[in-house]
Amino acid sequence: MSDWINVAPAEEIEPRDFRITDFGDIEIAVINVDGEFFAIEDVCTHDGGELTGGIIDGDQIECPRHGARFCIRTGAVLAPPAYEDISVFPCRVENGIVQVRDNRDD
Numbered sequence: 001m002s003d004w005i006n007v008a009p010a011e012e013i014e015p016r017d018f019r020i021t022d023f024g025d026i027e028i029a030v031i032n033v034d035g036e037f038f039a040i041e042d043v044c045t046h047d048g049g050e051l052t053g054g055i056i057d058g059d060q061i062e063c064p065r066h067g068a069r070f071c072i073r074t075g076a077v078l079a080p081p082a083y084e085d086i087s088v089f090p091c092r093v094e095n096g097i098v099q100v101r102d103n104r105d106d
Contacts, residue, residue, distance in 0.1 A: 004092070005101065005102075006097050006099055007019050007098045007099060010037070010097065011096070014032060015033070016032065016033075017031075017032055018030060018031040018032070018052055020042060020052065023104075026041055026042075027041070027043070028040070028089055028100055029041075029051065030098055030100055031072050033058070033059045037092075037093060037098050038072045038088065038091055039088065040061075040075055040086050040088050041087040044063040044068055044070075045083070045084035045086055046063065046065075046080075046082035049063065049064070050064075051070065056072070059072045062079075063082070067079065068080060070085070070086050073088075087104075090103055
């Protein structure tokens with residue numbers, strides 16, 4: 001099991017805002033959805049472009065390139081042209097710091 005990685009103080013990530021961290025080989029977007037934090041791989045499964053920079057509406061993010069939509073909470077694809085879900089990662093707030101954990105080896 002991997003260790004938790006500090007991302008940022010929770011107070012620094014406003015609702016509908018995000019911070020990027022990486023696990024070496026992939027970038028993770030930690031997004032504030034109405035005071036709850038969720039972590040997704042920052043890549044559209046349609047064409048490999050970044051999701052961040054796209055519109056965040058409630059618990060959905062829209063790819064800025066071709067409009068695919070994903071659920072930030074679950075990673076589920078919600079609209080084409082993407083047909084594969086995105087990866088999600090455990091996220092928590094510990095002592096006021098947002099943390100994320102790489103669960104790919106679990």
